[in-house]
Structure formats: structure tokens, C-alpha cells
Amino acid sequence: MPSGHIVWDWNGTLLDDGDAMIGAVIAAFADAGLVVTVEDHQRLFTRPISAFCERLANGPLAAAELAELLGGFDEHYTRALPDLALAVDAEVALAGWAASGGTQSLLSMCPHEVLVPMVRAAGITGSFRHVQGRSGDFADTKAAHVRAHLRELGDPDPARVVFIGDTVDDAAAAASVGARCVVYHSGRSALHAREHFAGSGAPLVESLTEAVTTARELLAT
Known part of the structure; x- marks a missing residue:
């Protein structure tokens, strides 16, 4: 499945x-x-x-x-x-994954006290089992936060988890727990050049709906 x-x-x-x-x-x-x-x-x-x-x-x-x-x-x-607004296909991607029976959460390096009101204002809080931003208790990398995030989710099997993000930090966080990552690269507005992901093993996509499709494909293998 x-x-x-x-x-x-x-x-x-x-x-x-x-x-x-x-x-x-x-x-x-x-x-x-x-x-x-x-x-x-x-x-x-x-x-x-x-x-x-x-x-x-x-x-x-x-x-x-x-x-x-x-x-x-x-x-x-x-x-x-x-x-600022959500990515053009963000809500479609979230709804599509939920409709397929998958669960989802949000892990960000945005400070937690800033992140939560922004997600609430965007009207998508209900899409997530858990929303977690950066805390002063951890270092400024996603890998430092990811284990606490997975504990909040009940420690799911990492083989059934896919991270979707836009930076090398996202790919490193996924790898640190044995999960996989799909990298969304928005082109001119991307924080990283595409070359940063060479050798990461993470597929690069150009839309969030494509990211969800790719996540499905990874989980089917």
C-alpha cells in the first residue's frame, strides 16, 4: 500500500x-x-x-x-x-495526500511561536497530525528536531515516511532517521541551486502535486 x-x-x-x-x-x-x-x-x-x-x-x-x-x-x-501566500498547489497537494489515506505533519525551522499562527491563518492546520517549529532547545538544523517530531507521531516506521522540503537540510533530516525525501525546487525563488542536491539520492520535482505523486511512488516500492 x-x-x-x-x-x-x-x-x-x-x-x-x-x-x-x-x-x-x-x-x-x-x-x-x-x-x-x-x-x-x-x-x-x-x-x-x-x-x-x-x-x-x-x-x-x-x-x-x-x-x-x-x-x-x-x-x-x-x-x-x-x-505571502501558500504555494499555488499547496492545498491541492495536501488534500490529495489525505484522500489517498496518508497522514501528514509539518516540521519547520521557522520559530514555533511564529509558525503556528501562520499555519492557522493559512487555514490548513487541520491537515496535520502535528505542527512543529524550531525551538531554542535544539540546534538550528532540522535533523536536530526530527526525532522529537517523530516521537510526537508515535514513532512511525521510517520506511513509511517521506519528507517533502526544499533544502539540503530537509534531505539530511530524512536521512538521519532512515526516511526518504522529495525535494521541491521552485526555480528562481529556490533557496538552493539545483547542484546542491547532486548525489543526495532525493528526487527533485517542480510542484507540490508532483512531490506527492513521487512520495506515493517511493512508498510503493
Whole structure:
């Protein structure tokens, strides 16, 4: 049976905010007198975010410098929030998976206290068995959060779990528990260049409905 469990990502996956996130990074670095391009972001993006900022700055950052950049990002991203929406096929993808008998949850590196109201405002909270954002109790990588997430779900068999996300961090989190991952790549607004996923073994797709179809195929094998 192809039914199983999907762990969805939020930013850049269900939420169509890739342009806003990249734009906020570029603006925050510009405020600090540093030039960053879309291509720089896609070439260098990684987690933890502190390491990403140092890659973009081409060197180590003092705590105060990092805090300034992160604060600038939050300010610019918050300005973009009123114009953000779900990915065009997000609701169709969620409904399609539920109709096939599968369950789903949401695990994001967005701070939990920020994530929950956004998901509620989008009207999709009922799609998920569990919604979990980043907590200060864990490191800034999805792999650090994933075991707690699966415990909340009753420790499902990892062979019946597929992660759908848009970053190398999503693929690494899935691999860390023996699950599989489907990578959604939105093109120009993607946080990563496609080349980052070479050798990951995770299939790349260009829509969320295609991601669900691919998850079904993975679970059928």
C-alpha cells in the first residue's frame, strides 16, 4: 500500500516565500554594507544560519555582527509577510495526500511561536497530525528536531515516511532517521541551486502535486 506519512516543510515549500526570504537576506546584508546576490544565496545557502551568514560575509562574524544581520533579516522579512501566500498547489497537494489515506505533519525551522499562527491563518492546520517549529532547545538544523517530531507521531516506521522540503537540510533530516525525501525546487525563488542536491539520492520535482505523486511512488516500492 502506498499510504504512509509525509513530513512537510514550510518556508519555501508549502509557503511561497522564497523570493521574500532571499530578498530579506540581500537587504540585511546591504544594510551592513555588503553586497549579496540571488546567485550567492543559492550557491552558499546552508544551516545553521550562522554558518550561512559567514559564508556570505566571506569570513567569521562577531556575535554583534551576526545579531545585526539576523535582526535585519527579521525586519525585512516581516515587512513582506502580508503579501505571502501558500504555494499555488499547496492545498491541492495536501488534500490529495489525505484522500489517498496518508497522514501528514509539518516540521519547520521557522520559530514555533511564529509558525503556528501562520499555519492557522493559512487555514490548513487541520491537515496535520502535528505542527512543529524550531525551538531554542535544539540546534538550528532540522535533523536536530526530527526525532522529537517523530516521537510526537508515535514513532512511525521510517520506511513509511517521506519528507517533502526544499533544502539540503530537509534531505539530511530524512536521512538521519532512515526516511526518504522529495525535494521541491521552485526555480528562481529556490533557496538552493539545483547542484546542491547532486548525489543526495532525493528526487527533485517542480510542484507540490508532483512531490506527492513521487512520495506515493517511493512508498510503493
